[in-house]
Amino acid sequence: MTGAPSTDRRRFLSAGAAVLGAAASAPRWLPAAARTPRTPLPEHVFGLGVASGDPLPDGVVLWTRLAPDPLNGGGMPRRVVPVEWEIAADERFAKTVRRGVAPARPEHGHSVHVDVRGLLADRAYWYRFRVGGRLSPAGRTRTAPHPHSRNRALRLALASCQNWQHGYFTPYADMLRQDPDVVLFVGDYIYESAPSATAVRRHEGSGEPHTLEQYRNRYAQYRTDPELVALHAHTPWVVAFDDHEVDNNFAGEIPQNPRRQRHHAFVARLTAAYRAYYEHMPVRATAVPSGPHIRMHRRLEFGRLVRLNVLDTRQFRSARPATQARAKDPARTMLGARQRAWLLDGLHHSPARWNLIASQIMMAEADLRAGPGKLWYCDAWDGYQAERNALLKELRRVRNPVVLSGDRHLTMVSDLKEDFADPQSAVVGAEFVGTSVSSNGDQDQAAFRAEWDPRRADNPHWKLVDAHRGYHLFDVRRDGIDARVRIVDTVARPSAVTGTLARLRVEAGRPGVAVV
Structure with a gap:
């Protein structure tokens, strides 16, 4: 490739x-x-x-x-x-x-x-x-390069969070023109939210999906978007799910609100959601669900250039922490012991020049409180800090690690630090949090800047933060990764003007990312 x-x-x-x-x-x-x-x-x-x-x-x-x-x-x-x-x-x-x-x-x-x-x-x-x-x-x-191939380059597109009701999937038209070798989709392929009378496009049905037929109908609606249909037909995808394919902010077999969904009912919902997910995704038989369980973490190789580790950050995680203090509990896990061991083994024994980690949720710290003190969004890796910090320490011994994630409905490009509590801590890698395809719709950019710019001083590892809709495009070569943040001017209508918001560079052998 x-x-x-x-x-x-x-x-x-x-x-x-x-x-x-x-x-x-x-x-x-x-x-x-x-x-x-x-x-x-x-x-x-x-x-x-x-x-x-x-x-x-x-x-x-x-x-x-x-x-x-x-x-x-x-x-x-x-x-x-x-x-x-x-x-x-x-x-x-x-x-x-x-x-x-x-x-x-x-x-x-x-x-x-x-x-x-x-x-x-x-x-x-x-x-x-x-x-x-x-x-x-x-x-x-397109097939992947031979395992021993020292292929010159790989073009990869990163996408996530396509909410039918929030807008049209206009970024995919531009992605098609950029002709990536592979599309990596890291979660929220559908949204389980009920229909809204004020939406740009209204969800089918009369409420949230819970049964297999209801999830099938929701996936089918998304699969009728012409830009999504065209891109699927043009480029192979590597997919992972996050929370909205089932229920917002769920963890394992724990729903967002256990008082509204009893355990047996939520297990039935998981079973239906995972079955419908498999039915609509181009994945192998290893992903055929077994009741409320599905195997989605896997590893793909692109010659000697790229090893792609696709994580599952939903099925094996502990319940979302109820307090900020519990986010530091060393007993808390995002990956579970077996998946964590699988990931570390794949990273430490990789023959690839670049080791990419597809994580559905953001790994870098996001301190949301400007000034003294910390405020974390605990559904992301910030809610599972002991496991996250242990993983970041392991990245010091990994060749060219880069994390690709989504979920936040914004572009956030960061250096990954060994210890985010220490501003002088070593940089061990880079992370690209891809913006959404359509979720959050066309945001007020001035209001976004007023909210997020005051937080920059408390997060010096952030290199770029933005709230336009779009995707990230990566040209991976042996000497480095050239990234472009591709954005659209609107998702409120079926066509849009596209452009490059920013260009970034990750140099081989030099952890971290720089804005070009």
Whole structure:
């Protein structure tokens, strides 16, 4: 993955760009059984689009979901439906390299997850699905470099927090034009909030989702956003969930408000939410939920350049601290013992030049009280300080660590300090907290500055703080990471003016980040 534009990589910038060519050649690639006449399914059976994710050097996950009536449970018959799939080396599908049939099962919302293997490393591929006489839009994906490859560059886009009601997903149109090798989405893919009459776009349903069908409907609504559909069809994604995929600020099996949700009811809600999450994400079978549990922490390699450690900061954490003092309790955990050991082992034995950590919530300290004393937002790592500080000490022995996170609905770029209580403490890494795609809508920038600028003196490790909507774009090379904060002027309408708010640089072998 070079990260640089090329002719063949730029040709496919639309979810449906290859549909006409695909339709013309369809009979050549269908198995004999698939050519048998069947009752045609509704025209919009592929209305939620296609996607790919978790690229490997020899494979990638392909996804779609059959849902002709997406906001009403999907609209599919209660039976298993065989779906043909094909992946090719060219956008006209003249060079098919793999094909097969996958079952779309009613118990999985008629979603399809194909874990394709046997592909060549660091290559672009095109894929599509067919069922009941209907052909899906074509998608484009890319495999990771060979494990021993000293690839020159990787272009990665960081996104999070896309609230349907707060605005259109306009940053994705610009992200598509920037042609990243991979999109890293670190949480809040949907919001569980009830419909609002004053919203830019109104959530479906009549309240918060609790059942499997209600979560399916909410995901399906988000999956109809045209910018999101197009980007999923163009670039492989690596995804993680945060709290709003289930319930705001939940921790393990503890809801935000235990008095309003009894334990057995919340476990049922977790079970439904995790099932719907799996059904709508391009992830492997290792992520198939088991009741109220789902395996999402995992590791992806991009040659010898990047190791990406994707964390799960929700399922294994202790309850959110009720007081500031309890944020320092050494018994409190964000990751749980097994995940923490897994992370440290992966960091200390990494062959990669850059070790990226995808954390759904902010790791650097954010002292929200201007002047004497401290005030922390305890749903983030500030609420789990003993474990956070121990991890930061370990980063001193890790090669080029960089944390990529979200959640805060703002851009906050920081140096990571070994001890935030000591201003003279060593810098051990860098963190990029990506702004939201649409959450919080178009903020009043003057009001934001009036609130946040007085806090800068108490947080000298902050390098950039801003409240525009957008995403972060990284060009990772062996000598350094060049980052751009890409923003839009509005999410209140379907189109926006885009631009670069800031450029930043992380030098290899020199912990920390600088504004260019």
